[in-house]
Amino acid sequence: MKWIPVLSKRIIFIYVILIFLLYIIYVLNTCLVDESQLKGKYLLIKRHISKYKSATVRLASFLGIDLHSRITYPNGESVKKLPDALIIGVKKCGTRALLEFLRIHPDVRAAGSEVHFFDKFYHKGFEWYRDKMPSTTEGQITMEKTPSYWVTRSAPKRVYAMNPSVKLLAVVRDPVTRAISDYTQSASKRPSLPRFEDLALVNSTVGWGGVRWSVVDASWGPVRLGVYARPLRRWLRRFPRGRLLLINGERLVSEPAKEMARVQDFLGLKRVITEKHFYFNSTKGFPCLLKPDSKSTPHCLGKTKGRSHPHIDPVAIERLRDFYRPFNERFYQLSGINFGWP
């Protein structure tokens, strides 16, 4: 809708919304004529109001009007605004690395910790959420990362209600490595946790000789989360494909500068984060950050990122690979990207 001038868009928007509002008032009015039926009409009224809300959001999105994050900056001051971009997932795929890399950019300001607004604290309202954001000056974008949004069923609808033009980012990696990483995190908190193999695979006895076959336990969280196709379909029901950037978690480790160039382009940022911001720390086995123009020392992500993983039985790995293969294929089709996971 770029061909419609901004002012006309706003006039169309206000005009249509007013007509719809008058229609709702008319419906409410007819309901109120007969008071004896008022109780029965309550649901109808509720339905109309919710239709009005969603029509407002859809129309704004169609016209490219941002309802929530339109902010005026008084005399160059900084203000808090709702996020322009969200890192929505996926857990244990490199979401912290992505956020920390992005924070080098002078035009990015991000909430430090995970806010969990769209999954846990939605009832607190958008003002509560806005208050959790850092202040930005004009031209800076506000970001937040909470990986559980990826799998929260209501999140796409809620994010859309906040801002239909929001930019979404999700990091994905080989689901088998992701599952092991997820398990390693849980085992670091609960050393008594059974072996990965015993949780990821269930043994079923088959045939005369009582041969034991291991079947993947698809209901176990760390396994289930690697089926990326399902949540992707849910997000794509609300948002156009171009509004979601899928970041290759493996490449974020092997070629961080290249992957960050894609991210900056997607966010409409100048390519400030480049090769010179990274060095490979061989002790950690991951890229760490350098701030070339400042005196700050190079730094890696904390100890909870880049843990060493336990040795996993290759048979279990093979079973998991077989299990994920069709889901990965579906994910490649839906996303239009072949990640080439083994």
Ligand SMILES: Nc1ncnc2c1ncn2[C@@H]1O[C@H](COP(=O)(O)OS(=O)(=O)O)[C@@H](OP(=O)(O)O)[C@H]1O
């Ligand atoms: N630069 C850099 N440094 C350290 N770690 C890195 C980096 N890039 C990606 N990774 C991988 O990120 C994995 C953790 O993913 P997340 O940050 O998404 O985890 S979380 O969901 O927020 O808990 C983490 O998983 P583990 O290796 O299991 O710790 C890393 O493999």
